[in-house]
Amino acid sequence: MMEKTNSASSLIRTKSVETILKSPVSSAEAAESSGGLSRKSSRRLAAASPGRSSSGNGNKTHIRKSRSAQMKFELDDLGSGAALSRASSASLGFSFSFTGFTMPPDEIADTKPFSDDDIAAEDLEAGISKKKLQTEPTLPIYLKFTDVTYKVVLKGMTSTVEKDILNGITGSVSPGEVLALMGPSGSGKTTLLSLLGGRVRESTYGGSITYNDQSYSKSLKSRIGFVTQDDVLFPHLTVKETLTYAARLRLPRTLTKEEKDQRASDIIYELGLERCRDTMIGGSFVRGVSGGERKRVCIGNEIIVNPSLLFLDEPTSGLDSTIALRILETLHGIAEAGKTVITTIHQPSSRLFLKFDKLILLGKGSLLYFGKAAEAMVYFSSVGCSPLIAMNPAEFMLDLANGNVTDISVPSELEDRVQTENSEDEIKNGKMDPAVVHEQYLVEAYETRVAENEKRKIRSPVPIDEEIKSKVCSAKREWGASWLEQYSILFWRGLKERKHDYFSWLRITQVLATATILGLLWWQSGSDDPQKLQDQAGLLFFISVFWGFFPVFTAVFTFPQERAMLSKERAVDMYSCIFYGRLKNDRWFLFPHCGDSVSVHYSCSGTWAGYWCYTDGFEEGNHSGLCDSNDLHAGWGILCEGCPDIHIMASIPLL
C-alpha cells in the first residue's frame, strides 16, 4: 500500500514537472513569485518519504507535507538545471559523493545506499558508518569541441561513397558537470563520444577537440574512463575478481597491493554490488549477475582509477527507470567530486532527463541543441516548437529530432514555408517531411540563434592556471604495475577465466579418449626387436606432435575470444603490449609508444634499417637507441626496407 502511495506521489510530481516544462515562461514566473526551499530542508523532507519511512500511518500528514514541499521545490528551481538535479537527488533521500556517501546522521536510519543491497542497507540501518572511498584529487579537465565533423568512406564494388556522420558539432563540458548526448538511433552519439574520448585518430576527423585547451595526447589515456555500450567483461570471473584485477593493473604503483584491493572493495560498496561480489559475471552460456549489476561493474572498472574524464555509452539502456536513476545518481556524485562526465542516452525518463547539467541533441549527425538541459524546452518553445500534450521532455525532443511532429506545435513560419513551396515531397499523408523539420528549420534555427554565442563562449580560455593546463599532455605515462607484475596478474587472471574451459568434461574426455586410442594402438608393442623399436619411435613422434600442437591450438583459439577485452584494456593503457608486437606490411614492427622508453637492438638483412617515431618522421641511420620521452604522440618501431625478416635481439621496456 505504501508503495502505491509512493508511486502516486511520484506520478503527481512528474506530471507537475511536465506541465511546467510545457509552459516554461509561466514556470519562470512561478519561480520568481515563490520562495526557495533550501537543499537541506528538501533533503530532510525527502528522508521522510513513505518508501523509506520506518513507521506507517502515523507519518501520513508529514508525508503529505513533504510531497507538496517537493513539488514546490521543483517549481521554484526549474530555472536552474543544477537545482533540479539537486532536488531529485535529495528526493531520493541521500546524496552521493565520489568520496563516499554524505548523509547527516539523523537521516542514516531512513535511507538506503545505491543498490537494492540488503547487507549495505542493514549496515546503514544499524548506524555503522562505512569507510569513505579514498581517492586522490584529479586534474580538472575542461573539454571543448568546435565544428567537429566526421565522415566515413564506404567502398562498394564499383563506387566509393562518402557518408557524413557528424556535421559541425560544437559544445563544451566542465569539471563538475554531466553532459548528455541525446538523439535518435543512428544520429551519431557513439561516434561523437568516441571522438571526444580519443578513440578515433585525430587525422580522421575535422574541427577541434581540446582538453584544457590542449589537444589529445596519449598521456590522457590514464585520465580517461570509457564505459562502452557493450559490456566487455570476462564471464567466469566474479565481480570482486574483476574489479580487483583492474585495480591491481590500473592504479598507480605508489599504492600497495592491499590498498589497491581495498579500493576495489570500496568501489563494490559504492556501487552497491556487495550482494553479488562473489557471483560470476556470466555470459551467453553462463548465468551470472543481472544486466544492471553488470553495467555497474563496467562503470566500476572505469571509476576505479579515479578518472578526470568519464565517458559512458548508454549506461542505462536495458535497465528499469529506478536502476537507471540510481546510475545517474552515481554519475552525479562522480561529477560533484570534480570530474567531467559525458554520457550518451537513448530515451531517458523525465526524472532522468532533469539530472543532466548540459545536453547535446543530435539529429542525423547535426546539432539541434547544445546548452543547459533545463533550458532546452525554453529554447525549443522560443523557436516555436512545443508539445501540445503533457510529454516527457526527452520524448518531445527525440520526436522533434526524428522529424515526428505529431502532438507538437510547429511554428507558423515553417508551416508557411511548406505551404508556399507546396511540394508533394514535403507533405506526406498530412505530415511534414522529417527532413524539412530537421535541416531547414531546427538546424538552421540553432545555427542562427545560438551557435555563434556558444562558440564565442567556448573560445574563451579555460579558467585554470597554465601549469595545470599543461599537465594534460606533459605527464609521463606510467604503468600501474611493473612488467613482471603485469605478467603475473594477467597469467592468474587468464588461468581463473579459462580454468572452466581447460578442465571441462569435453576437454578431459578428449584427452582420455586420445590416450585410450593410443594405448590400444601401441598395446604390447614391445622393444625387443628393431621393427618394434620403430613402432615406439612413431609413438614418441605422435605424442610430441599431439602435446606440442594441442596447447598451441588452445592458445591460438583463445586469442579471438579475448581480442575485444585486449582492445578495451589497451585503449586505457592497462598493461604493456610488449609481448604483442605486430608485423605490418611485412616490414614494420611496432613497439609501445614513445613515452615507454623502449630500448631495442635489432639486426636486419635488408638494404637499410632505421628506427623512428612515426608521427615525428623517419630518422634514418639510427640503429638503436632510446625513444625520446617527449615524443608522447608517437609510436615506436623499426622499418627495414625490402626485408621481411627483422631479427629483434631484445626489446626491453626500461621501467
Ligand SMILES: Nc1ncnc2c1ncn2[C@@H]1O[C@H](COP(=O)(O)OP(=O)(O)OP(=O)(O)O)[C@@H](O)[C@H]1O
Ligand atoms: N565505420 C562506419 N562505417 C559506416 N557507417 C558508420 C560507421 N560508423 C558509424 N556509421 C554510421 O553512422 C551513423 C551513426 O552511428 P552511431 O553508432 O554513432 O549512432 P548512435 O547515435 O550511437 O546510434 P545508437 O543509438 O543506435 O547506438 C549510423 O548510421 C552508422 O551506421
